[in-house]
Amino acid sequence: MMKFLMLMIFTIPLCFKKNMFWMVQNMLFLMFFMFMNLMIDILYYCNLSYVFSCDILSYGLILLSIWICILMVLASENLFKMNFYYNFFMLNLLLLLIMLFMTFSVMNLFLFYLFFESSLIFTLLLIIGWGYQPERIQAGVYLLFYTLFASLPLLMGIFYVYYKMNYMMMYFMKFFSFELYLLYISMIFAFLVKMPMYFIHLWLPKAHVEAPVSGSMVLAGIMLKLGGYGLLRVFILFQKIGLKMNIIFIVISLLGGFYLSLKCFCQIDIKSLIAYSSVVHMSMVIGGIMTMNYWGFLGSYILMIGHGLCSSGMFCLANINYERLHSRSLYINKGMMMLMPSMSMWWFLMLSSNMAAPPSLNLLGEISLINSLLKWSYFTMIMLMFISFFSAAYCLYLYSYIQHGGGYLGIYSFYMGLSREYLLLLLHWLPLNILVLKVDYFMIWF
Amino acid sequence: MFKNSICFVSFFFLFLFSLINFFFFLFFMIYNYVIFLEWELISFSSMSLVMSILLDWMSLLFMMFVLLISSVVIYYSKSYMSSEMNLNRFIMLVLLFVFSMVLLIISPNIISILLGWDGLGLVSYCLVIYYQNIKSYNAGMLTALSNRIGDVFILMVIFWMMNYGSWNYVFYMDFMKNDYVMELMSIMIIIAAMTKSAQIPFSAWLPAAMAAPTPVSALVHSSTLVTAGVYLLIRFNVLLLDKFFLKILLLLSGLTMFMAGISANYEFDLKKIIALSTLSQLGLMMSILSMGMAELAFFHLLTHAMFKALLFMCAGVIIHMMNDIQDIRFMGGISNFIPYTSLYMNISNMALCGIPFLAGFYSKDLILDMVMMKNLNFFVFFLYFISTGLTMFYSFRLSMYLMINDFNLLSVYNLYDEDLVMLKSMFVLMMMSIFSGSMLMWFIFSYPYVIYLPINLKLMVIYVSLFGMLMGYMISSMEIYLMNKFSYIYNLSSFLCLMWFMPNLSTYGLNYYFLNMGQMMLKKIDMGWSEFYSGQGMFMIMKKYTIFYNFFQMNNNFNIYLFSFVLWMIIYLMILMVM
Amino acid sequence: MGHFLGTFQTRDLDMEMNLQPTFDSNIGFKTRRTQRKMVACEEDLMSARVPPQYRDYCAHILLNYLVCRYKHMPFVYKCAHEKHNYMNCEQADYVLRMKEFEREKRLRQREKRLKQESNS
Known part of the structure; x- marks a missing residue:
């Protein structure tokens, strides 16, 4: 596992040479294929070395983060063409990937927190440095302060856990159980803000909309999953108290998911709609984790991976429109089927995966989460029916608004889809829909 | 022949598969053979998610019909959609649709039914919005969202089926009939089938979906998509017997039959009349299912598919000929100009009404006879027979407007029978729609139905048909459409002709509340109190x-x-x- | 529906569709009535997997028909003769059941009339 860290650190000098934009992506592909060759097994941590290890949960998320970083480079060719500080962009991306890799692979709870916070810095730099509108400053502030406000109690909680347990290895957390309400709230609150849960989700539409395409991809793809990963690791300590208190969070997130899916109909910005739909998916994931079921944990893992690929793909599609029209508004992006018919197929494929149409991973995740939530209580049936129905409704709304109809008459010139963009979308869609054939290999992680 | 060769190639292969399926069907029927293939995707915590294929005579026969109709429709659309720039995209969508339907037919497993069901809903959405105007857009949304309600219910059934340890429903149905979970599941399956087959609360989407191109209507809205709901209930029919919810299903589907028959008499759009006729026959299929005779429902499903697809294809030829006008007030005397097509139209109309010894007669007459042999109350009897009379009524009215009355369009015209491609494809369906009734009756029913009725009840079918024909003649020869504007009967006639206001219920009734709620929550919570705190x-x-x-x-x-x-x-x- | 209409007359006699005869089967007949015999045997019916509702007194003719269908498949129209025989047998059975119902109805009417006469 050290070899990957060394690979990433020694790719950093490569960023500063001229015209090495695609070489860095090549290195990341190499790292991806090397990482795929690691052997993993369920129930215990494998590939131990110094502080690193991986079990299936972290393995899948590291693979997802490397894949998303590769696709981030593929999506940001504009920076390279326009010569807009692509060196620093590559540096930022590599450092972010290092932080994410470390977050998922360390076994120590405090180191996990350290890298969890440091990935925020690089995301902030990405949003403020390469974003498009002046509102990105406020978006960065929101992102930083929401997460920091919630994660400082997490730090205190980790110190208390160390004080009681005297070791910080995640594997040994299952021998301990805490029954303090304040500790419970302080430790899971950070992850709930990151996930995000309903009332504390306000940073997400701002950050996702104002970020550049690479920032949106990494935010939707990985950063939300940091919260899920943290919850999945930390809940081992709080099983008993969780069984009593989780009802609050399940109720808030399910009702929030319903309200948010209604709010999607009122958005006029494509990226904002996709951001709200991310929150809806994540609300179901929170619900699934909080039920403390086997189905819930596995379903939330699958939905996290599926959602990472799908939302990231949709942000790529939004950017494809943005690069041509320089607007994300629904009033301007209309009638795209006349101008880019092949891209309309990709819009449809991505949106149908988003609404959990078969055979995508999202469907499998949604089925597992519906099973776990309904087993926990039958009354969640109402909210889950509404969430499923309205997901389909707003996805079709987005698709038909963008693709069909007249077309904005103020377009002066337009170029068709580039091969790079089709490759980008294919690399998003293929794992999402093909992985369902061998899902038993990586869905069962404990 | 090879200009739009994707059409010819797919026609060839689909037709070949259809013939292969026919021979397999005969083989499986004689030896009572069933093949069950399974592939396990994942298994954990005592449930296993498997992908299964069930091949028994019912699925093979239905597949044969679906593939036959789709091959003929694709060949037809070679000529019908020949001026379309993106014909490849259209054919790809139709093939994807056929694939989803086949997946639905061969699955004994509720998860693979969900694959086919979701696929059907989404692909039919793409096909309905194919022409990109506002009407198609609205119709597509209505279609997709009505079908999505059924999807959601099937997702819930997936959960409830966890109770039994696997999702292969064919194993549990006979044994677990009286379990309360099974009852709950059967209610949800019934609602899902009702949304797909456009029964009373969800009927608005079927006439609206006529904004799709005519080959799509011929394939999707006559024989495959709308019969998916009936097929699901036929598969689950063991669950349906002796339950209270069946009486509600009987009532709703009988009312659907009746309402569609009445509304078709007020319509002047050619494709809407045929759509409402489909809706009426779907109500018939569902109601005979709710009486427990699933085989008869299946029989009627198959014969109906034949002549309804033929009727839609003839309507397509007429629309092409009339320079894309769908209003029947402009048409008339077409048998002078397109004799073959009007021949096919006559045959399919007569098959629809149940004229003796055509395809529709065997299924429809058998259904009505079995209804009379059963112990029902007067209201249901009334619905069945008045609907049969109404079928004859609107069919004869359509024939009058199209063929017997005078031509109403322009003074100078040159109308001609369409090219050989469309005629050849319609020929296949015409042959099937004449012979398939008796052929299926001989093949499927190993145990014959015994009908013993007094002469007047038996002739009741003929009486109502003749009465309907008489009314159709009177309606189309008088200028009776002006009578709708009299305020004396204005309320009643607008209620009857606007499909009992169900489109308004499905669109304005639901939209306003939810969209308002979303807007209010966005302004007050997301941009209000959440920001404040x-x-x-x-x-x-x-x-x-x-x-x-x-x-x-x-x-x-x-x-x-x-x-x-x-x-x-x-x-x-x-x-x-x-x- | 026809049955429903026919039950109008039997409302006050407490008769419904699926009733069994309650009176002794020999009342009013000059000769002794014998019970019908089942011609087809149990093993044949089980090996042909005939559903339970079709295992009635005409089952032997049904078995002939099924054998003929199996032999001539797919040219099943050649079995029209056997089907006609089966339909005739079923019709005779139906007429017999109608007659039993009518007999039951008339015996009840007679009983009611006798009771009224003895009461008055």
């Missing part, structure tokens, strides 16, 4: 307090400086004194 609220608090502190620190006021100096000196002295 987190982002903007914190910002205002910080602003207020930093202004306050700034006053003491940065204003260079000598008073404040002296006062703070004195204050600190006092504190210092007090500390010194304490120590």
Whole structure:
């Protein structure tokens, strides 16, 4: 596992040479294929070395983060063409990937927190440095302060856990159980803000909309999953108290998911709609984790991976429109089927995966989460029916608004889809829909 | 022949598969053979998610019909959609649709039914919005969302089936009939089938979906998509017997039959009349299912598919000929110009009405006879027979408007029978629609149905048909459409002709509430109280307090400086004194 | 529906569709009535997997028809003769059941009339 860290650190000098934009992506592909060759097994941590290890949960998320970083480079060719500080962009991306890799692979709870916070810095730099509108400053502030406000109690909680347990290895957390309400709230609150849960989700539409395409991809793809990963690791300590208190969070997130899916109909910005739909998916994931079921944990893992690929793909599609029209508004992006018919197929494929149409991973995740939530209580049936129905409704709304109809008459010139963009979308869609054939290999992680 | 070769190639292969399926069907029927293939995707915590294929005579026969109709429709659309730039895209969508339907037919497993069901809903959405105008857009949304309600119910059934350990429903149905979970599941399956087959609360989408191209209507809205719901209930029919919810299904589907028959008489759009006729026959299929005779429902499903697809294809030829006008008030005397097509139209109309010894007669007459042999109340009897009369009514009215009355379009015209491609494809369906009735009756029914009725009841079918024909003749020869504007019967006639206001219920009734709620929540919670308690609220608090502190620190006021100096000196002295 | 209409007359006699005869089967007949015999045997019916509702007194003719269908498949129209025989047998059975119902109805009417006469 050290070899990957060394690979990433020694790719950093490569960023500063001229015209090495695609070489860095090549290195990341190499790292991806090397990482795929690691052997993993369920129930215990494998590939131990110094502080690193991986079990299936972290393995899948590291693979997802490397894949998303590769696709981030593929999506940001504009920076390279326009010569807009692509060196620093590559540096930022590599450092972010290092932080994410470390977050998922360390076994120590405090180191996990350290890298969890440091990935925020690089995301902030990405949003403020390469974003498009002046509102990105406020978006960065929101992102930083929401997460920091919630994660400082997490730090205190980790110190208390160390004080009681005297070791910080995640594997040994299952021998301990805490029954303090304040500790419970302080430790899971950070992850709930990151996930995000309903009332504390306000940073997400701002950050996702104002970020550049690479920032949106990494935010939707990985950063939300940091919260899920943290919850999945930390809940081992709080099983008993969780069984009593989780009802609050399940109720808030399910009702929030319903309200948010209604709010999607009122958005006029494509990226904002996709951001709200991310929150809806994540609300179901929170619900699934909080039920403390086997189905819930596995379903939330699958939905996290599926959602990472799908939302990231949709942000790529939004950017494809943005690069041509320089607007994300629904009033301007209309009638795209006349101008880019092949891209309309990709819009449809991505949106149908988003609404959990078969055979995508999202469907499998949604089925597992519906099973776990309904087993926990039958009354969640109402909210889950509404969430499923309205997901389909707003996805079709987005698709038909963008693709069909007249077309904005103020377009002066337009170029068709580039091969790079089709490759980008294919690399998003293929794992999402093909992985369902061998899902038993990586869905069962404990 | 090879100009739009994707059409010919797919026609060839689909037709070949259809013939292969026919021979397999005969083989499986004789030996009562069933093949069950399974592939396990994942298994954990005592449930296993498998992908299964069930091949028994029912699925093979249905597949044969679906593939036959789709092959003929694709060949037909080679000529019908020949002026279309993106014909490849259209054919790909139709093939994807056929694939989803085949997946639905061969699955004994509720998860693979969900694959086919979701696929059907989404692909039919793409096909309905194929022509990109506002009407198609609205129709597509209505179609997709009505079908999505059924999807959601099937997702819930997936959960409830966890109770039994696997999702292969064919194993549990016979044994677990009386379990309350099975009852709940059967209610949900019934609602899902009702949304797909457009029964009473969800009927609005079927006439609206006529905004699709005609080959799509011929394939999707006559024989495959709408029969998916009936097929699901036929598969689950063991669950349906002796349950209370069946009476509700009987009532709703009988009312659907009746309402569609009445509304078709007020319609002047050619494709809408045929759509409402489909809706009426679907109501018939569902109601005979709810009486427990699933085989008869299946039989009627198959024969109906044949002549309804033929009827849609003839309508397509007529629309092409009339320069894309769908209004029957402009048509008339077409048998002078397109004799073959009007021949096919006549045959399919007669098959629809149940004229003796065509395809529709065998299924429809058998259904009506079995209804009379059963012990029903008068209201259901009334619905069945009046609907049969109404079928004859609107069919004869359609024939009158199209063929017997005079041509109404322009003074100078040159109408001609369409090219050989469309005629050849319609020929296949015509042959099937004549012969398939008796052929299927001989093949499927191993145990014959015994009908013993008094002569007047048996002839009741003929009586109502003749009465309907008479009414159709009278309606189309009088200028009776003006009578709808009389305020005396205005309320009643607008209720009857607007499909009992169900489109309004499905669109305005539901949309306004939810969209309003979303808007209100966005403004009041997301941009209101949530911001007040987190982002903007914190910002205002910080602003207020930093202004306050700034006053003491940065204003260079000598008073404040002296006062703070004195204050600190006092504190210092007090500390010194304490120590 | 026809049955429903026919039950109008039997409302006050407490008769419904699926009733069994309650009176002794020999009342009013000059010769002794014998019970019908089942011609087809149990093993044949089980090996042909005939559903339970079709295992009635005409089952032997049904078995002939099924054998003929199996032999001539797919040219099943050649079995029209056997089907006609089966339909005739079923019709005779139906007429017999109608007659039993009518007999039951008339015996009840007679009983009611006798009771009224003895009461008055």
